Amino acid sequence: MNAPTLLGHVGSVAGSTVSVRQFEGVASGIAIIGGRSYRVGQVGSFVRIPQGYHDLYAIISEVGASATPVTLVDALDRGERWLTVQLIGEIVEASFERGISQYPNVNDEVHLVTEEDLAKIYGAEFSGQVIVGRLANAESIPVRLDLDKLVTRHSAVLGSTGSGKSTTVSSLLRSISAPDGAGFPSARVLLLDIHGEYASALADNAEIFRITPGVGEKQLVIPYWALRPAEILNFLCGKLDDRATTAILDKIFAAKSAIAQADNLPGVDLNSMTVDSPIPYSLRSLWLELIEPEVKTWLDQAKTQPAIIQPGDAITLRQPAYQPHTTTNSAPYQNNIGVLGIRKQLDRMRSRMLDRQFEFLLKPGEWEPDLTGHVTNDLPSLLESWIGHEKAITVLDLSGIPSAVLLDLIGAILSIIYEALFWGRERDEGGRKRPQLVVMEEAHRYLGRESDNPAREMVQRIAKEGRKFGIGAMIVSQRPSEIDDTILSQCGTFVALRLTNSTDRSKVQAALPDNLSGIADSLSVLRTGEAIITGEAARLPVRCRVTLPPKDRRPNSEDPLVADSWKRPRGPENYDELVAVWRAQDPKWKPPEVGENEGENEGGN
Known part of the structure; x- marks a missing residue:
């Protein structure tokens, strides 16, 4: 009697690619096994190939007529009941390992992977892991990433506008910095926030620096003399x-x-x-x-x-x-x-x-030299305020910085961080003894291939050399096709959310370290907040539902509710204040309270 998990038998083996002839008794749709329902033969799902004392695991990349082996195209055996799977790892005794020690033989059985099998692969918990979400096809199983490899081997979070990119980054950073032993209290993360989206999401465990700081935020200054x-x-x-x-x-x-x-x-x-x-x-x-x-x-x-x-x-x-x-x-x-x-x-x-x-650059407060060049505060206090405080995350809100100087400033920030941690790599504050993760939002704005700029030059240096000195990069972008090839190729882990542009999808597909074209083709149909994670930090390529942060801790990047807004009755509008906010270059600007100026004038008289 055939096992309820039987999908088919191996038809041919070519390296890591295996063609599987589906078992005639398998009906398409949903299989009920052990009281749980499973989708049969889905691109991106796993299969198990028993090999005596251990099992091989593979991932489905093609289904149907296109998966028919070339040698059978004109034979009677041609049909739609074929799968193409890619071998990815094996379980020897009780532990899962990437890579395989032997190949399957023709006619070996191929089985559907159940939640019990997935728990063997993903359920093992080791120190140094961070939970990012749940398996899309088995939400009882958490998806864990290896933090060491996520940071030192660099990573990329890629997805079109509205795919959940900012929420994914926020969720990941919150998992890393979670209190009560769940996270890593001495983590050191620097986030370059181009659009000012993350202050609300990370404020409970981050120092926020802004040109026009609000309550609980700090003044962002970048001394001009730190630039070339x-x-x-x-x-x-x-x-x-x-x-x-x-x-x-x-x-x-x-x-x-x-x-x-x-x-x-x-x-x-x-x-x-x-x-x-x-x-x-x-x-x-x-x-x-x-x-x-x-x-x-x-x-x-x-x-x-x-x-x-x-x-x-x-x-x-x-x-x-x-x-x-x-x-x-x-x-x-x-x-x-x-x-x-x-x-x-x-x-x-x-x-x-x-x-x-x-002024944040040319009159940098306590870091502004007097006419002889002496300063009240020097670089040590600047570095300590950025990466030496008690919290795990630093958010540099660059949303108020004029575009004319943005690239130079990002280059200066990265240069200050990299040079300090590079030369101090053997010290307790340095990069090897306390590694640094730099998260770069909207990276395509300054990492393009067309023109050289200080930001791109520094990111290339971090991508090529940062691993040895404890400096990791996380590239976040909605247009991977515009990012410099050298930088993207150095990313060892990819978190790919929905990508609707074919050029962007092909760029990600070419950069993926695993031969999984079928999975990459599904990038255009991922749900919001769903990602394909592959690379060195992931035990296996996986389709993951990213854990949503609490509603009050989500990035300020959601789309406006057009229909609701336009349906409500119009309230009072003050265009004087609108222009005042514009001139102040501060979205949170408010007119002074009545009596404030009078009190100041009285005090001055």
Whole structure:
């Protein structure tokens, strides 16, 4: 008598691909086994091939006529009752292992996998695992990921808009940082939040940094002197010729050298430091030093008596005033000493430095150097505030950062984190003894293949070298086809949600480490919040229902309820406040309470 789980028999074996002839007694649809119902012959479901003392396990990639072996295309044996399965692992005694030690033979039985079988594969619980959801076809069985491999071998969470991508990331990070022994209390996760979606989802176990912080949040500042000077000059001044760039970089290097020598900064070797060394310098002093020769005039031809009316002021960025030079050969005379011909660029630099929307970068609070280059707080306090606090997660909300400087800032943030953990890898705060996971939302915005930028350069470096130094990357994107191939190919684990674009699906399919084209083809029909997880952190490729966080702990990324909103009666609308919020660049801006300004004025009188 045939077992109720019998699906068919092996028809042919070609490497890891096995063709299975379905048993004639198997009816399509649902099989009832042990009181539970199972879908028969579904793409993505598992099968078991007994081999005496141990069992082989495979995953169904094709069903029907297209799965018919090529040798049978014109034979009488052709039909629709064929399956193509991919061998993926085996159970020897009681433990499951990826890979196989032997191949099945023709006519070996192939059985449907029951929940008891799945429990043997997925039910084993080891330290260092994190639960991300439940099996889609057996929701009593949790899906666990190996945290070591998830972090060190990098990962990618990919899915179209509305597929549940942000919720999946939030759920995963909440599982990692769960209290009461369920999670990992000393985890260290840095999330680059491009759209400001995660503050509400992770606030109970994360420090939130924002340009315009709300209650319980911290001020986000990124000191300009932590960026490469060439990048900050490009942002401030625009295009400069090589002569001017070299001259300005020389001045910056001289300023950094003076501070390093005066303050005797620990670890700085004056003989090996470069202009890119993260040492403070004053942009305001630099601007005044550069603008002076551009506007200077002289009272004498020997150029010994400046025709000055009013000196410049670096603090207020007031330009020095000189008597205008004449066009004839008479006083005042035009200056030609140290002139770089960059008056227009310096005007732009001054404009940027006075622009309030760039204050988080150009006036970084306690990290802003004085006119001599000294700072109240240095990089150690910045790093400690970002990755040295008691909570497991740091969310850097970049939603208020102008797009003109976003790529440079992401590159600067990643550079600060990577360089510190790379060079400090043998220390307790370093990457090897306390690894760091960097989660990059909307990664396609800065990891494209077309143009080089500081962010892409740093992510490539993390992807290639981070594993050895305890720095892992998680790439989150809705357009994997736009991400640089080098970066995506370094991701060892893929969490692929619904992808409707064929180009994106083919990119994921090409990057998947397992030969599972049939599963990849199902990416377009996954339900919201359902993912195919495959790669090094997963014991097996699996179709998973991601665990939803509580309703009050979900990312602020849900679609607006159009029908409900348009059906409700319109309430009062205040477009003055709408414009005020726009001008404040802060969605949470509120007008001051009545009496606040009066109280301030009274206190000042």
